[in-house]
Amino acid sequence: MSEFRFNRVTGDWVIIASERARRPEDYIIRMNRRDMPPHVSTCPFCVGNEYMTDPVFIEPANGAWKVRVIKNKFPALRPDANPAVEGGINTRTMSGLGYHEVLIEHAEHNRYLFDQNVDEMKIVLASLKRRYVEIAQDDRIALVVIFKNHGAGAGSSLEHPNCQIMATPVLPNDVRRRTEDARQFFDENGKCLFCGIIEDETKEGKRIVHKSEHFVSFVPFAAISPFHTWLMPLRHFPDFGSITDEELSDLAAHMRRLLRKIYFGLDDPDFNFVVRSILERLSDKRSFHWYMSFIPRVAQPAGFELGSGMYINASLPERCAEFLRKINAG
Numbered sequence: 001m002s003e004f005r006f007n008r009v010t011g012d013w014v015i016i017a018s019e020r021a022r023r024p025e026d027y028i029i030r031m032n033r034r035d036m037p038p039h040v041s042t043c044p045f046c047v048g049n050e051y052m053t054d055p056v057f058i059e060p061a062n063g064a065w066k067v068r069v070i071k072n073k074f075p076a077l078r079p080d081a082n083p084a085v086e087g088g089i090n091t092r093t094m095s096g097l098g099y100h101e102v103l104i105e106h107a108e109h110n111r112y113l114f115d116q117n118v119d120e121m122k123i124v125l126a127s128l129k130r131r132y133v134e135i136a137q138d139d140r141i142a143l144v145v146i147f148k149n150h151g152a153g154a155g156s157s158l159e160h161p162n163c164q165i166m167a168t169p170v171l172p173n174d175v176r177r178r179t180e181d182a183r184q185f186f187d188e189n190g191k192c193l194f195c196g197i198i199e200d201e202t203k204e205g206k207r208i209v210h211k212s213e214h215f216v217s218f219v220p221f222a223a224i225s226p227f228h229t230w231l232m233p234l235r236h237f238p239d240f241g242s243i244t245d246e247e248l249s250d251l252a253a254h255m256r257r258l259l260r261k262i263y264f265g266l267d268d269p270d271f272n273f274v275v276r277s278i279l280e281r282l283s284d285k286r287s288f289h290w291y292m293s294f295i296p297r298v299a300q301p302a303g304f305e306l307g308s309g310m311y312i313n314a315s316l317p318e319r320c321a322e323f324l325r326k327i328n329a330g
């Protein structure tokens with residue numbers, strides 16, 4: 001029997017269609033990324049082509065670079081735009097104020113995150129934190145989103161490993177609704193919704209993928225798609241920008257392990273990840289809890305999802321978690 005499951009964090013119902021359920025192994029789609037060279041002379045992100053991009057900062061500042069944060073060449077948003085709201089009630093516009101930057105994760109063209117060592121991964125995460133904190137200081141900004149598109153199926157048009165940072169002066173409806181729901185939950189229950197989920201998931205155990213000193217990753221009870229995984233800090237805080245150095249080290253090791261499980265278990269699928277975080281100055285510190293969401297692109301949303309806003313997941317979250325747990329990520 002299929003069943004509806006309610007996702008307390010997103011407020012969405014998901015259909016877990018276990019009758020149509022495929023085995024986790026059936027989601028493996030082989031990609032052809034393995035034959036890529038470490039350097040491509042025409043790639044704007046490769047060593048030797050630095051003049052082709054406009055840097056925000058480089059890590060380390062001198063010598064051979066490990067990470068470069070650059071301005072997006074065709075930004076969707078830019079910080080020098082005028083934020084004035086114009087138009088009538090039904091034709092409201094605002095110029096595209098915000099930030100749109102790219103973080104180049106490694107000097108080598110074919111060095112994907114799963115293939116970096118923990119120290120390299122930590123430099124990527126620390127650079128994301130640095131830029132997140134810097135942009136958050138611009139008080140015109142209401143939301144900073146860090147995300148990654150890996151592969152064409154996840155919306156990426158560039159091979160060279162990168163993730164993106166976008167910041168907007170407005171809060172999207174989805175984020176506003178989620179933060180208000182979390183605040184209401186806190187008011188009604190006197191505790192953080194997310195801390196409660198971590199407690200329950202840890203106790204139950206069957207959807208856990210990995211637990212480390214400061215983080216836990218698990219397939220949500222009402223996951224919207226196969227192998228959809230959340231990675232949450234055990235300490236309660238709303239803003240990724242407040243992560244400590246010790247937590248960053250643990251996150252680097254934890255995320256590396258999770259990405260390797262996805263890579264080896266599902267044979268290098270396209271995927272997205274996104275950091276869900278609320279700026280400290282705008283948050284009710286007690287009720288929101290930042291986390292990361294990983295979405296392997298092994299099943300595509302179709303007409304029903306578009307028409308209803310409700311997802312059908314043809315896999316059991318418990319089986320997906322068990323599958324990922326067993327993959328040796330060494």
Ligand SMILES: [Zn+2]
Nearest residue numbers: 043046109160
């Ligand atoms: Zn390249």
Ligand SMILES: [Zn+2]
Nearest residue numbers: 192195236289
């Ligand atoms: Zn919490």
